[in-house]
Amino acid sequence: MMQKFILFFSVCFLLHGEIFSQSNTLSQQYIEKYKELAITEMIRTGVPAAITLAQGILESGNGQSELALRSNNHFGIKCKLEWKKEKVYHDDDEANECFRSYPTVEDSYRDHSDFLKNRPNYAFLFAIPPTDYAGWCKGLKKAGYATSPAYPKMLMDVINRNHLQDFTLLALQRMEGN
Numbered sequence: 326m327m328q329k330f331i332l333f334f335s336v337c338f339l340l341h342g343e344i345f346s347q348s349n350t351l352s353q354q355y356i357e358k359y360k361e362l363a364i365t366e367m368i369r370t371g372v373p374a375a376i377t378l379a380q381g382i383l384e385s386g387n388g389q390s391e392l393a394l395r396s397n398n399h400f401g402i403k404c405k406l407e408w409k410k411e412k413v414y415h416d417d418d419e420a421n422e423c424f425r426s427y428p429t430v431e432d433s434y435r436d437h438s439d440f441l442k443n444r445p446n447y448a449f450l451f452a453i454p455p456t457d458y459a460g461w462c463k464g465l466k467k468a469g470y471a472t473s474p475a476y477p478k479m480l481m482d483v484i485n486r487n488h489l490q491d492f493t494l495l496a497l498q499r500m501e502g503n
Contacts, residue, residue: 351387352487358388359399360492362434367496370438373455374496375489376462377437379480382487388430391415396426400437418472455493458484 356378363374363381384401385393392398396413404412404423411426427433441447446468453460462477462484473479484490 352382355387364496366434366438370442372438372441374492375458375484378489379483382483397430397433398424399433
C-alpha cells in the first residue's frame with residue numbers, strides 16, 4: 326500500500342514538473358522572440374521592458390492564446406470608443422467583447438506602449454522609476470488595466486521567475502549610451 330502511495334505522488338510530482346517545465350520553456354521562447362521589441366518600446370515611451378514582457382507573457386499565454394493567435398493582440402487591449410481599426414470579438418469578462426486586432430505583433434507592442442503613455446489614468450505610472458517593477462505592477466491594477474485582484478502578484482511572479490528586470494536595465498543602459 327505504501328509503495329502505491331509513493332508511486333502515485335512520484336507520478337504527480339513528475340507531471341507537475343513537466344507542465345511547469347513546458348510553461349517555462351514557452352516563456353523563454355516568448356522572451357527570446359520579443360525582448361528587443363520590449364526594449365525598443367521602453368526607449369521610445371518609458372514603459373519598462375520588464376512590465377511589457379510580463380504583461381505579454383501573462384495576457385497572451387506566452388503568445389499561444391486564441392486572442393494572440395487570431396489578432397496579434399498580446400496585451401488583451403479592448404477596443405474602447407476611439408479604436409477605428411480592425412476588431413475581433415472574444416469572450417473575456419463578458420461574452421463577445423470587442424478587442425483590438427493588429428496586422429503584426431510589433432503593432433500590438435507599439436499600441437500597448439502608446440495606450441499606457443497616452444491615457445490619463447496611467448499617467449501617474451511614469452512618475453514611478455522604471456526599475457520599480459512592483460510599483461508599476463500595483464499601479465497597473467490601480468489604474469484599471471486588469472480586473473483580477475491578483476494581477477500585480479501574477480506580473481511580479483512572471484518578472485521574478487524569468488529575470489525580466491534584466492531587460493529594463495539593458496534598456497536603461499542603451500538610453501544612457503545615446
